[in-house]
Amino acid sequence: MTTPRIPQTVLFPDLFNRPLVAAFDQPHASSDGGAVLLKAAERRYGLIDGFARSLVDERQPAKVRHTLADLLAQRIFGLACGHTDANDADRLADDPIHKLLLGRDPIAGDPLASQPTISRFENRVGVQALYALGHELAASVIDRHRQRLHGRARRITIDLDPTDDPTHGGQQLTFFNAHDDTWCYLPLLAFLTFDHEAEQYLCAAILRPGNVGAARGAPGLLRRLLDLLRLAFPKARFLVRLDGGFATPAMFDVLDAERGVDYVVAMAENAVLTRVADPAMVEARALSEVSGQTEHVYTEARYAAKTWAQERRVVIKAEVVRLPGRPPHDNPRFVITNLRPSPRFVYEQVYCARGDIENRIKELHDGLQIGRTSCCRFWANQFRVLLTAAAYVLMQELRLRAVRTACAHVQVSWLRERLLKLGAQVVVSVRRIVLHLPTATPDLQAWRQIALALGARTG
Numbered sequence: 001m002t003t004p005r006i007p008q009t010v011l012f013p014d015l016f017n018r019p020l021v022a023a024f025d026q027p028h029a030s031s032d033g034g035a036v037l038l039k040a041a042e043r044r045y046g047l048i049d050g051f052a053r054s055l056v057d058e059r060q061p062a063k064v065r066h067t068l069a070d071l072l073a074q075r076i077f078g079l080a081c082g083h084t085d086a087n088d089a090d091r092l093a094d095d096p097i098h099k100l101l102l103g104r105d106p107i108a109g110d111p112l113a114s115q116p117t118i119s120r121f122e123n124r125v126g127v128q129a130l131y132a133l134g135h136e137l138a139a140s141v142i143d144r145h146r147q148r149l150h151g152r153a154r155r156i157t158i159d160l161d162p163t164d165d166p167t168h169g170g171q172q173l174t175f176f177n178a179h180d181d182t183w184c185y186l187p188l189l190a191f192l193t194f195d196h197e198a199e200q201y202l203c204a205a206i207l208r209p210g211n212v213g214a215a216r217g218a219p220g221l222l223r224r225l226l227d228l229l230r231l232a233f234p235k236a237r238f239l240v241r242l243d244g245g246f247a248t249p250a251m252f253d254v255l256d257a258e259r260g261v262d263y264v265v266a267m268a269e270n271a272v273l274t275r276v277a278d279p280a281m282v283e284a285r286a287l288s289e290v291s292g293q294t295e296h297v298y299t300e301a302r303y304a305a306k307t308w309a310q311e312r313r314v315v316i317k318a319e320v321v322r323l324p325g326r327p328p329h330d331n332p333r334f335v336i337t338n339l340r341p342s343p344r345f346v347y348e349q350v351y352c353a354r355g356d357i358e359n360r361i362k363e364l365h366d367g368l369q370i371g372r373t374s375c376c377r378f379w380a381n382q383f384r385v386l387l388t389a390a391a392y393v394l395m396q397e398l399r400l401r402a403v404r405t406a407c408a409h410v411q412v413s414w415l416r417e418r419l420l421k422l423g424a425q426v427v428v429s430v431r432r433i434v435l436h437l438p439t440a441t442p443d444l445q446a447w448r449q450i451a452l453a454l455g456a457r458t459g
Contacts (some may be wrong), residue, residue, distance in 0.1 A: 026425055028107055030097035032081045033424020033437050034447060039077070039101050040454035041397040045140045046445035047390050048072050054132035055125065066113045070102050071121045073389070074112050077101045081420055084369040086118040096426040097435075106426045107432060109282035123380045133386050134204060137226055141203040141393055145194060146232035156229055157193040157239045159200060159357050160222065160246065162186050163364075165207075165371040172378035184210040185373060187205045187385060188217055189364070190225060191357055198409075200360050201396055204324060205389040207373065207382040214245025219254045226258055237262070241354040243439075244268045247336060249307045256310075256338075264351040267314065267334040276301045277332045280318035288320040288328055295320055298343035303336075312336050315343040315351075359411075367413035369393050401453040405446035418443040419450070 012020040042048060052069040066074075077098065078088060096106035104110060104452075113121075145153075147300060165185040167174040169218050177184050184360065190204035203225065206217055226238065237260045242251070244266040255263045280299045287295040296319035304311040317333040336350050364370040370388045373381035395412040398419060402408045407418055425436040441447065452458070 026257060027400060028096050028421065028427070029425045030095050031423055032095065032097045032420055033435055034420040034422040036083050036435070037099055037419060037450055037454065038080050038394050038445070039400055040042065040419045040456070041394045041401075041452065042073075043077075044397060044454065045144050045393065047137070047140050047393065048076065050136040050140055051133055051390070054136050055129050056274065057359065058124075064425065065110070066117060069430070071075065071113055071118065073102050074098070075118065075122075075387050076390045076394070079368060080394055081387050082416055084372045084388075085123065089113055089115045089118045089451070097424060100426070105426045105428065106290050122375060123377055125379060125383045127379060130382050130386065131381070134206065135224070137205075137386060137393070138203045138225060139391060141192070141201060142228050142232050144397075145192070145201065149194060149233075151233055152154060153194045153233045153236050155195055155239060156233060156236045157200075158222065158225060158229075159191045159193070159241050159354050160218050161189050161191075161243065161354075161357050161361065162208075162245065163189060163361050164210075167374055168209070169376075171376060171381060173209040175209055177210045183379070186210050186212055186214075187370070188214075188221065190221060191360060192225075192229075197297050198356075199396065199400065200357055201387055202360065202364070202392050205370070205385050207385045209378075213248070214243070215248045215251055218242075218246055219250050222251075222254060225259070226261070236260075238264070239350070240265075241351060242266065243354075249305075249309075252308065252312070252336070257261065262337075262339050262426070264315075264335050264337045264339065264346060264354075267336050269332060271406055273314070273316075273334050274332065275301065276314075277316045277334070279320050280316055281320070281330055281332060284318045284320045285328075285330075288322060292322065298347065300343045313338065315346045317343075317347050363386070364392055366415070367411055368395070398450055401450040402446050405408060405443070405449055407443055407450075408447040419447050422447075 008024045010022045027300050037179055050067055051072050055068050057068050078092065083092060093111040093114065098111045098112060100106040102112065164177065164180040164182065165187055167184055174183050174185060177186065186208045187357045188206045188208055189202065192203050193200050204221060206221065222240065227266035229236065240255060240261060240263040241267045247265050247267045255261055280297045284295050284297045296317055299316045299318065301314050301316065302311045303314040315335045315337055319331040319333065321331045322328045335347055337346055339346050339350065368388050368391055370385060373384055375381050375384065392412065395415055399408065399415055407415055422437050422441060427434045427436065
């Protein structure tokens with residue numbers, strides 16, 4: 001009895017002017033040939049070794065075939081290359097590039113870990129280890145940019161934002177969220193911006209149950225980030241930007257108590273704020289009636305909610321929105337701040353700039369599938385979120401090194417397709433390993449520039 005085999009050759013007899021044969025006969029080839037850039041980027045951070053130090057290996061040493069560092073590297077590099085599921089491990093077990101990324105001989109090296117091994121690994125990590133991994137992620141990102149900027153950043157902006165992670169199974173701590181109208185988790189993400197740079201760098205990702213408030217865990221996370229940032233950038237001043245879900249007494253107490261911290265925090269409309277904004281709304285309505293377009297008026301006031309210990313400055317944007325075919329409607333907005341510039345400047349130049357965070361969150365969902373939290377255990381899903389965050393950090397490093405190329409501002413999904421998904425034949429000799437990549441690589445200039453910036457040499 002013979003074992004059935006999938007044909008490795010297909011024939012298109014009349015698709016072109018001559019018969020076309022597609023033969024899958026390259027045993028030492030990979031479709032992730034450009035992923036060696038990830039290894040070079042990771043070397044700048046030391047994330048994998050740092051993560052490995054945060055874990056305790058309780059396996060019997062004599063039975064260990066894959067070290068913790070190998071398992072971490074396999075998952076992080078695989079996620080960056082678009083292989084999001086543990087099931088992908090079986091397909092990639094003998095991929096020469098992925099073996100090479102783990103420091104193994106791409107041809108003769110041992111296969112990578114299997115799906116069951118990966119699944120056991122993900123479900124073994126406990127709460128204390130996850131806390132240590134989260135600290136390691138933030139510390140590695142901050143230290144990387146301290147080295148890059150020589151500790152000389154003057155203004156560091158911290159953006160915290162929740163995002164919904166819809167769930168479709170029996171995962172622990174998934175609950176119905178009325179605001180998002182779905183069963184979900186509610187991860188909390190933190191990003192850093194240095195001076196006037198355009199990129200927001202991910203530095204923390206905390207998975208939370210789907211029924212928590214937006215601010216749950218945010219005060220503690222903010223304090224930890226500020227402690228790390230002050231050590232790395234002792235002369236920096238900080239700006240914290242938050243949306244309305246974070247406007248809680250505990251968060252304001254932290255913001256006011258921390259030295260050298262400015263903040264802009266959106267505030268939900270209430271009866272008192274509506275009454276304060278009414279004169280400006282009257283003016284905005286009159287302007288809109290005359291122009292027939294959307295108009296807004298800026299003003300400010302002092303405001304204190306009943307749960308606050310003191311009054312704070314509130315910037316008010318009194319806006320009347322007009323859209324074609326619809327009646328005009330009032331759209332007042334409120335931002336609590338300790339900044340002194342004009343209300344228009346605070347709202348338009350400082351607060352509204354946080355809108356670009358939505359692009360980073362979209363990348364995490366669409367490009368790296370951070371919402372693939374399909375494990376039954378909550379802590380296993382938190383581990384997946386951290387691994388995905390680490391993969392995103394590496395992709396951001398590649399984009400940073402692609403400055404002034406066609407890849408400098410593309411989404412990470414495009415970055416993967418252009419730089420990592422390159423067909424490669426791997427040839428190993430006694431002296432060296434050679435990757436034969438396509439001469440027709442569209443973004444060869446960007447790939448070469450990134451490689452040189454990450455330590456490669458011409459030759």
